Amino acid sequence: MTSTSKFAIRLLHEDDYDQVASLLKTSFFPDEPISRCIQITETSEFSNILIKSCLPDRCSFGAYDTETNRIVAVCLNEIISKDHHVENNVVSDEKIRFIFQILNDVDRKVKVFEQLNANTLLHIYIISVDKIARGHDLASRLISKSIEYV
Structure with a gap:
């Protein structure tokens, strides 16, 4: 098994786009329960929108094999x-629009900003760990680093 010290955490940059998109395609979408349930096959449009909205905020993190x-x-x-x-109308794929609609509905019903009396929040959209790196506490390290950073 690979050593945990083999992995380093750092802030993601816009030039990481291709590697992030590749990881989502190979490790996130095939394993994510909603994606599997509704059999999403075309993920590039969703990945593109998500990555391009998250990376400019400079609060997303990645774990790298050193x-x-x-x-x-x-x-x-x-x-x-x-x-x-x-x-939900920014994507052409009907299944992706369905997911966006679910997220909007949940957001509207939960009213997290009101519950926390906040004007801004750190929203974690996706956590994905490649199969070869699972079991090294990378997801919790990434979440901790994200919270600590903001």
Whole structure:
């Protein structure tokens, strides 16, 4: 088994786009329960929208294999404001629009900003760990780093 010290955590940058997109395609979407349930096959549009909205906020983190410098885990975050709304009509795929609608409905019903009396929040959209790097506490390390950073 691979040593946990083989992995380093750092802030993701916009030039990490290709590696992040590849990780989502190979490790997140095939294993994510909703994605599997509704059999999402076309993920590039959703990945593109998500990555392009999260990376500019500079609060998303990745775990890298220190020997290969390859991204093996990501925590895609965005700082959202109280008036933030996910548009489900920005994607052409019907299944992805369905997921956006579910997220909007939950957001509207939960009213997390009111419950926490906050104007902005760190929103963790996706946590994904490559199969080869699972079992090394990378997801919790990424979440901790994200919270600590903001």
